[in-house]
Amino acid sequence: xxxxxxVPGQTRIGWIGTGVMGTSMCGHLMKxxxxxxxxxxxKAKAQVLLDQGANWADSPQAVAENSDVIFSIVGxxxxxxxxxxxxxxxxxGAAAGSVLVDMTTSQPSLAVEIHEAAKAKGVSSxxxxxxxxxxxxxAGTLSIMIGGxxxxxxxLQPCWEAMGKTIVYQGEAGxxxxxxxxxQILISTGMIGVCEALLYGYKAxxxxxTVLQSVSSGAAGSWSLTNLGPRIIANNFDPGFFVEHFLKxxxxxxxxxxxxxxxxPGLALGHQLYAAVQxxxxxxxxxxxxxxxxxxxxxxxxxxxx
Amino acid sequence: xxxxxxVPGQTRIGWIGTGVMGTSMCGHLMKxxxxxxxxxxxKAKAQVLLDQGANWADSPQAVAENSDVIFSIVGxxxxxxxxxxxxxxxxxGAAAGSVLVDMTTSQPSLAVEIHEAAKAKGVSSxxxxxxxxxxxxxAGTLSIMIGGxxxxxxxLQPCWEAMGKTIVYQGEAGxxxxxxxxxQILISTGMIGVCEALLYGYKAxxxxxTVLQSVSSGAAGSWSLTNLGPRIIANNFDPGFFVEHFLKxxxxxxxxxxxxxxxxPGLALGHQLYAAVQxxxxxxxxxxxxxxxxxxxxxxxxxxxx
Numbered sequence: 001x002x003x004x005x006x007v008p009g010q011t012r013i014g015w016i017g018t019g020v021m022g023t024s025m026c027g028h029l030m031k032x033x034x035x036x037x038x039x040x041x042x043k044a045k046a047q048v049l050l051d052q053g054a055n056w057a058d059s060p061q062a063v064a065e066n067s068d069v070i071f072s073i074v075g076x077x078x079x080x081x082x083x084x085x086x087x088x089x090x091x092x093g094a095a096a097g098s099v100l101v102d103m104t105t106s107q108p109s110l111a112v113e114i115h116e117a118a119k120a121k122g123v124s125s126x127x128x129x130x131x132x133x134x135x136x137x138x139a140g141t142l143s144i145m146i147g148g149x150x151x152x153x154x155x156l157q158p159c160w161e162a163m164g165k166t167i168v169y170q171g172e173a174g175x176x177x178x179x180x181x182x183x184q185i186l187i188s189t190g191m192i193g194v195c196e197a198l199l200y201g202y203k204a205x206x207x208x209x210t211v212l213q214s215v216s217s218g219a220a221g222s223w224s225l226t227n228l229g230p231r232i233i234a235n236n237f238d239p240g241f242f243v244e245h246f247l248k249x250x251x252x253x254x255x256x257x258x259x260x261x262x263x264x265p266g267l268a269l270g271h272q273l274y275a276a277v278q279x280x281x282x283x284x285x286x287x288x289x290x291x292x293x294x295x296x297x298x299x300x301x302x303x304x305x306x
Numbered sequence: 307x308x309x310x311x312x313v314p315g316q317t318r319i320g321w322i323g324t325g326v327m328g329t330s331m332c333g334h335l336m337k338x339x340x341x342x343x344x345x346x347x348x349k350a351k352a353q354v355l356l357d358q359g360a361n362w363a364d365s366p367q368a369v370a371e372n373s374d375v376i377f378s379i380v381g382x383x384x385x386x387x388x389x390x391x392x393x394x395x396x397x398x399g400a401a402a403g404s405v406l407v408d409m410t411t412s413q414p415s416l417a418v419e420i421h422e423a424a425k426a427k428g429v430s431s432x433x434x435x436x437x438x439x440x441x442x443x444x445a446g447t448l449s450i451m452i453g454g455x456x457x458x459x460x461x462l463q464p465c466w467e468a469m470g471k472t473i474v475y476q477g478e479a480g481x482x483x484x485x486x487x488x489x490q491i492l493i494s495t496g497m498i499g500v501c502e503a504l505l506y507g508y509k510a511x512x513x514x515x516t517v518l519q520s521v522s523s524g525a526a527g528s529w530s531l532t533n534l535g536p537r538i539i540a541n542n543f544d545p546g547f548f549v550e551h552f553l554k555x556x557x558x559x560x561x562x563x564x565x566x567x568x569x570x571p572g573l574a575l576g577h578q579l580y581a582a583v584q585x586x587x588x589x590x591x592x593x594x595x596x597x598x599x600x601x602x603x604x605x606x607x608x609x610x611x612x
Contacts, residue, residue, distance in 0.1 A: 131524045145520045168520045178510040179520050182503045186526035189499030192572035197491040203566045204484040214451045214474040218437045220492035222528035260509045263603040266498035297569035
């Protein structure tokens with residue numbers, strides 16, 4: 001298995017999926033000196049990277065045929081399955097000794113499946129989902145949660161450092177995805193609290209900015225309250241992180257929980273409330289748009305509140 | 307109504323309720339130079355303050371008869387009602403121009419009722435619950451959330467400064483209590499997330515301390531996760547803040563929500579899960595003992611986990 005030395009200017013990087021996140025992340029690798037071959041479903045979305053000198057490939061398989069380390073960050077688990085395990089997927093083109101690195105937030109069990117399939121071909125596989133959003137991707141300050149064989153993960157250190165700030169090895173294959181699920185469970189339930197608290201404060205006639213002064217820095221404080229609370233108050237529901245992606249993540253966490261025999265009442269509630277957010281047409285708003293659906297339960301039109 | 311000048315060494319302070327919080331808070335006022343007359347249900351619990359030079363009074367009424375500003379911090383709303391509005395309560399002994407300051411976490415509607423009853427006697431009333439727990443009380447760094455007439459609240463500034471660090475006027479009578487309810491709603495739902503996240507991580511076979519490294523500083527971060535997460539992992543469920551008091555607070559928040567016509571599914575879930583924590587005998591543990599009850603749902607004995 002891989003004892004690949006990862007060296008900028010020498011190691012050939014492949015990148016599959018050039019959305020908002022992927023474009024920034026691959027760009028950081030190129031700035032660090034790696035050559036890149038890219039593929040994405042809609043070629044126009046790769047133009048920024050092509051302009052920066054990346055090579056185009058017509059399929060994930062073709063990316064892998066020209067790369068030593070193949071990164072992917074796509075949409076849903078079925079997309080991950082397609083681009084890595086599909087007929088013209090990356091694994092079909094990956095040489096023995098190369099490495100697949102999936103950075104999509106996806107199923108832990110799929111990460112294990114990919115790891116096993118890759119291993120059978122002498123290919124390494126690492127799951128490395130991130131948090132920090134488009135801002136963290138652009139700034140190169142992502143939190144990267146990593147699962148896979150430790151020696152392989154360690155060898156990729158120059159890549160991790162180009163993209164992230166909080167880089168933590170979490171254990172064997174699937175552990176990166178499981179850690180990301182922990183992250184999403186925290187956000188889901190915490191966001192219910194933020195939205196209900198602001199709804200209560202509003203209905204009680206309090207000035208919400210003044211309330212935040214009292215509650216933000218103590219035991220009730222959180223990143224969501226500090227960063228998204230003011231946007232909720234200001235009726236700014238731009239993403240941040242899309243509701244429709246978050247809903248996908250919660251679905252994965254619930255499915256894994258069921259598989260592991262866990263009862264997760266808070267996560268289940270969060271999932272259902274976010275289903276309402278999506279049903280009400282806010283799938284492309286930020287996660288804090290939970291406030292809009294939550295308020296409707298009490299007959300309140302949040303954006304047009306008094 | 308009060309245009310009382312509050313001056314250490316001159317203004318006479320009364321204090322009703324000398325539990326862990328009250329003893330520290332009254333002690334700070336005495337250190338700031340105020341004389342104090344105290345009453346508490348079990349006289350032995352006042353001994354620390356009596357040793358520091360406080361005077362004893364045999365009833366809340368007697369406290370008020372000897373004080374210009376009468377503070378209270380007791381257990382439940384019915385205790386607040388007893389010590390302030392009861393037959394030998396503080397209001398019965400309060401002179402016109404004096405001020406009642408209830409710092410118990412209690413019902414916003416009761417705070418309004420006390421304010422009206424006091425007003426009818428020419429007495430001022432302020433609701434000023436706190437957060438920050440026994441540590442904040444001891445250090446004089448509490449967050450104090452204040453409702454009442456602004457001029458009265460402002461005149462008490464030397465008292466607030468002796469006890470707290472984050473001192474915020476939230477509006478008319480009841481607004482302090484409402485703000486504290488916002489605080490508790492945030493904690494309740496956030497704690498579900500912390501506990502479910504750690505339960506998931508444990509069952510997924512992750513090292514929980516390592517998981518915290520990945521998720522604590524980003525969008526999933528919170529005071530509860532950073533401060534109580536490590537205690538949950540270490541099986542240390544000492545209070546902090548008692549489950550039985552927290553359960554009382556959530557009950558108040560739900561009752562006020564119902565009164566205001568609000569649907570609060572996360573808070574309701576939190577309330578019911580904490581009812582389980584209490585039912586399982588953990589009422590005198592800290593709020594993070596939610597983990598113990600939550601784990602039982604999945605048949606896991608958290609303290610004796612593998």
